[in-house]
Amino acid sequence: MSIRRDGDGILLEGVCPIEDAEAMLRHAQEGAGFVDWSGCTHLHAACLQVLLSSGLALRGTPASPLLAQWLVPMLPVASTQLSEA
Amino acid sequence: MNELLASFVTEARDLLAEAAEDLLALERTPDDEAAINRLFRSVHTLKGSSGLFDVAPLTRILHAAEDMFQAVREQGVALSAEMVDVALRTLDQTGLWIDALERNQTLPDTAAAASQTLAATLRAAFGSVATGGAAATAASPDTAPEAGAAAELLACFDATLRRVLSRESGSFRLITYEPDEACFFKGEDPLHLALQIPGMAALASTARSPWQTPDALDPFMCNLRFHALSRAGHDTLEALFRYVPEQVTILDIPAAALLHAIPAGAAPATPAANPLTGELLSAQLALLDAPAPEAERAGRWAAAADVARHVLQADGHNAAAASVAAAHAEAEAACLPGRLRSAIADVLANLAAVVPALAAAPAMPGRDAQARPAAEPPERTAPRTLRIDQEKIDQMMNLVGELIVAKNSLPFLARRAEQQFGQRELGREIQDQYSVIDRIAQELQGSVMAVRMMPMGQVFQRFPRLVRDLARKLGKQVELVIEGEQTEADKNVIETLFDPLLHMVRNCLDHAVEPPAERIALGKPETAIVKLAARQDSDQVVIEIIDDGRGLDPEKLKRKAYERGLIDEDRMAAMSDHEARMLIFAAGFSTAATISDVSGRGVGMDVVRNAVEKAGGRVALSSELGRGTTVRLNLPLSMAVTRVMTVTLHERLFGIPMDLIRETVRVPAADILRIKSSEAFLLRDRVVPLLRLASLLEMTEPEAAGDDVAVLVVRVGGQTIGLGITAFGEGMEVILKPLAGMLAALGGYAGTALLGDGRVLLVLDLKELIAT
Numbered sequence: 001m002s003i004r005r006d007g008d009g010i011l012l013e014g015v016c017p018i019e020d021a022e023a024m025l026r027h028a029q030e031g032a033g034f035v036d037w038s039g040c041t042h043l044h045a046a047c048l049q050v051l052l053s054s055g056l057a058l059r060g061t062p063a064s065p066l067l068a069q070w071l072v073p074m075l076p077v078a079s080t081q082l083s084e085a
Numbered sequence: 086m087n088e089l090l091a092s093f094v095t096e097a098r099d100l101l102a103e104a105a106e107d108l109l110a111l112e113r114t115p116d117d118e119a120a121i122n123r124l125f126r127s128v129h130t131l132k133g134s135s136g137l138f139d140v141a142p143l144t145r146i147l148h149a150a151e152d153m154f155q156a157v158r159e160q161g162v163a164l165s166a167e168m169v170d171v172a173l174r175t176l177d178q179t180g181l182w183i184d185a186l187e188r189n190q191t192l193p194d195t196a197a198a199a200s201q202t203l204a205a206t207l208r209a210a211f212g213s214v215a216t217g218g219a220a221a222t223a224a225s226p227d228t229a230p231e232a233g234a235a236a237e238l239l240a241c242f243d244a245t246l247r248r249v250l251s252r253e254s255g256s257f258r259l260i261t262y263e264p265d266e267a268c269f270f271k272g273e274d275p276l277h278l279a280l281q282i283p284g285m286a287a288l289a290s291t292a293r294s295p296w297q298t299p300d301a302l303d304p305f306m307c308n309l310r311f312h313a314l315s316r317a318g319h320d321t322l323e324a325l326f327r328y329v330p331e332q333v334t335i336l337d338i339p340a341a342a343l344l345h346a347i348p349a350g351a352a353p354a355t356p357a358a359n360p361l362t363g364e365l366l367s368a369q370l371a372l373l374d375a376p377a378p379e380a381e382r383a384g385r386w387a388a389a390a391d392v393a394r395h396v397l398q399a400d401g402h403n404a405a406a407a408s409v410a411a412a413h414a415e416a417e418a419a420c421l422p423g424r425l426r427s428a429i430a431d432v433l434a435n436l437a438a439v440v441p442a443l444a445a446a447p448a449m450p451g452r453d454a455q456a457r458p459a460a461e462p463p464e465r466t467a468p469r470t471l472r473i474d475q476e477k478i479d480q481m482m483n484l485v486g487e488l489i490v491a492k493n494s495l496p497f498l499a500r501r502a503e504q505q506f507g508q509r510e511l512g513r514e515i516q517d518q519y520s521v522i523d524r525i526a527q528e529l530q531g532s533v534m535a536v537r538m539m540p541m542g543q544v545f546q547r548f549p550r551l552v553r554d555l556a557r558k559l560g561k562q563v564e565l566v567i568e569g570e571q572t573e574a575d576k577n578v579i580e581t582l583f584d585p586l587l588h589m590v591r592n593c594l595d596h597a598v599e600p601p602a603e604r605i606a607l608g609k610p611e612t613a614i615v616k617l618a619a620r621q622d623s624d625q626v627v628i629e630i631i632d633d634g635r636g637l638d639p640e641k642l643k644r645k646a647y648e649r650g651l652i653d654e655d656r657m658a659a660m661s662d663h664e665a666r667m668l669i670f671a672a673g674f675s676t677a678a679t680i681s682d683v684s685g686r687g688v689g690m691d692v693v694r695n696a697v698e699k700a701g702g703r704v705a706l707s708s709e710l711g712r713g714t715t716v717r718l719n720l721p722l723s724m725a726v727t728r729v730m731t732v733t734l735h736e737r738l739f740g741i742p743m744d745l746i747r748e749t750v751r752v753p754a755a756d757i758l759r760i761k762s763s764e765a766f767l768l769r770d771r772v773v774p775l776l777r778l779a780s781l782l783e784m785t786e787p788e789a790a791g792d793d794v795a796v797l798v799v800r801v802g803g804q805t806i807g808l809g810i811t812a813f814g815e816g817m818e819v820i821l822k823p824l825a826g827m828l829a830a831l832g833g834y835a836g837t838a839l840l841g842d843g844r845v846l847l848v849l850d851l852k853e854l855i856a857t
Contacts, residue, residue: 021304045276053296055410
């Protein structure tokens with residue numbers, strides 16, 4: 001599984017396919033407080049939608065430099081750095 | 086209606102009124118920089134607030150108007166009369182939609198189509214200005230339209246982009262990629278595709294429609310839109326998006342133009358400080374701070390977070406909106422409201438912090454106007470004025486009225502204590518207490534009346550627009566001068582005034598003011614001056630409508646009245662010039678040769694007179710042929726309290742409005758002249774008709790046979806009449822209540838008032854009584 005619940009948080013690991021969007025949404029509804037995506041190498045657009053709309057706080061910087069460069073500035077707070085091209 | 090919408094409606098009306106005023110000011114003095122800035126700001130604020138509601142057509146025309154005004158502002162172009170026409174029409178339409186919103190909470194179905202037509206008309210009218218404006222903001226003319234369109238898209242990019250761009254030269258491609266809603270089901274991953282964009286300099290995403298709450302979100306419906314800047318060429322990019330060409334637009338933009346466009350549009354980096362946003366956020370903080378029962382707590386957090394998020398999104402602070410949402414989620418999870426509270430407080434602080442920076446920054450296009458409203462001290466959050474439903478004030482007024490009536494019964498009580506129970510001391514004490522309560526009641530009445538007082542400007546402010554439109558329609562040149570708009574009067578009086586003034590101003594422009602050519606031939610200045618002036622004169626307001634037009638021709642008026650059968654030949658010959666001029670107030674009189682849609686239906690001036698007299702006022706007129714006319718209205722400051730004189734008629738008490746009464750006389754029965762069935766008497770060598778109140782009221786009691794008759798000399802409808810009664814009473818101030826319900830149809834009574842001893846006083850409407 002590329003997604004799992006760990007206490008208060010949601011852990012994303014590896015490539016998160018479209019199915020993870022639903023799971024993430026469910027965790028968010030069940031009270032998950034943050035998403036740790038430091039192990040994530042890619043995220044399906046549907047998952048991005050959930051991150052954008054739910055406003056879940058993010059922890060860590062994604063493992064993929066592409067995600068770190070382009071998605072971190074797009075998403076709210078808790079990101080550790082702002083990227084520049 | 087939801088409170089947010091209600092406050093939007095009120096705010097919108099104020100802003101629209103201001104905008105119309107500034108537009109007219111701008112037409113008069115095209116280089117009035119303050120006016121164009123205010124105008125732009127009003128429309129901008131209105132557009133911003135409208136984004137909070139589902140009123141896309143409204144937002145669209147405001148947006149179009151905002152663009153136009155911005156272009157005008159940047160280029161200092163003078164507005165033509167046609168531009169002002171279209172702009173005013175836009176404001177009118179907005180006003181109508183605001184009315185509809187207030188009534189039905191939605192816009193009419195036709196709004197979308199109407200909005201498109203109007204926006205197009207607006208753009209067409211301002212066409213030359215607007216395209217020129219875009220060219221001025223862009224670096225090279227041939228890419229100008231793209232840069233204009235890009236500014237909006239660029240708003241979503243991060244501020245860091247500016248730093249990136251400042252190091253670049255050459256040109257960029259601005260890509261907008263809007264994946265199909267159902268693309269996930271086709272196995273597409275738009276994010277994956279977007280991340281493949283070669284030579285990417287920036288990537289941003291926006292929501293196509295506002296994000297749903299997690300409960301309502303369908304994660305498999307794509308609501309994303311991507312915006313990217315790339316250094317790669319057209320061909321490379323088109324190759325990447327070859328499977329979804331219809332979902333992608335690619336624009337060429339030089340880096341320099343981009344740099345120029347970003348500060349104007351980069352809302353997230355430098356938020357437009359919309360004062361409403363700050364207010365709404367403060368309100369959410371207050372909500373969070375207020376103590377809440379356990380059961381309601383979660384609901385309150387959610388409500389506060391939702392409002393804050395929507396407000397911020399509507400204002401373009403997407404990042405801030407997301408951080409509030411995130412904080413809410415954290416707060417819920419950890420059961421710590423502090424997290425959400427501090428997030429909103431932070432955003433609010435940031436908004437305030439941007440302000441000095443905005444104010445200090447060198448004037449950027451589109452910036453200075455936004456900085457000004459926000460430049461007020463940020464701590465000023467609680468407004469000093471209240472908007473109160475008029476009903477509440479009326480209710481207060483009624484209670485004050487009852488208090489006055491109740492208080493008036495104390496002297497009766499004092500007298501009874503003294504006379505009936507022989508308690509002199511007690512009687513005196515009651516009397517003392519009465520004077521204390523009397524003083525307080527008077528002051529209370531004074532304060533409530535003061536609350537109801539409104540400046541005359543409320544009525545006058547509608548006239549500049551009206552005069553302008555009319556003058557244009559009639560091909561005349563008119564300058565409207567307004568004086569004394571600070572003069573205050575009771576709200577009811579002010580409201581009664583609008584229609585009469587409207588009739589008079591219309592008449593004035595239509596009949597009195599000459600066309601420019603005629604004025605020049607007469608040696609008058611080409612532009613006529615119409616003056617509306619108000620001032621306070623003891624307990625009355627005096628309003629004058631003064632023009633320098635043709636003046637009234639008594640001979641012409643007499644002939645006209647004769648032709649219309651309003652007067653006969655003898656009367657025509659005997660009439661003084663002044664009487665002849667007053668003929669314009671006669672019912673069915675109109676001198677306009679052709680009936681226009683401006684005035685001239687022969688209803689105008691007598692309607693004016695009736696309305697003013699109904700409000701307890703008088704109309705006077707003076708005119709000089711060829712030099713102009715002055716109409717003067719005298720109105721009571723307040724209609725809440727009426728002075729009446731009580732009269733007795735066969736043991737019954739009636740009230741007669743004091744302002745009609747000229748004098749009281751006792752006429753010896755022998756001096757009463759009988760002319761056929763009518764009676765009259767001589768008053769200082771003038772024959773005055775005598776009417777018996779008893780017969781006017783169709784009372785059947787026999788006439789009291791006495792030596793003399795008590796006669797009240799009154800002036801009704803311009804005639805002096807003697808009114809025979811049994812005995813005079815005293816003058817008093819009463820709160821007049823109109824007859825209601827089944828009694829409302831009863832003619833001849835102005836209303837009722839309650840007396841101190843509990844009796845009901847019927848106040849007569851003499852004009853109606855005598856006419857019947």
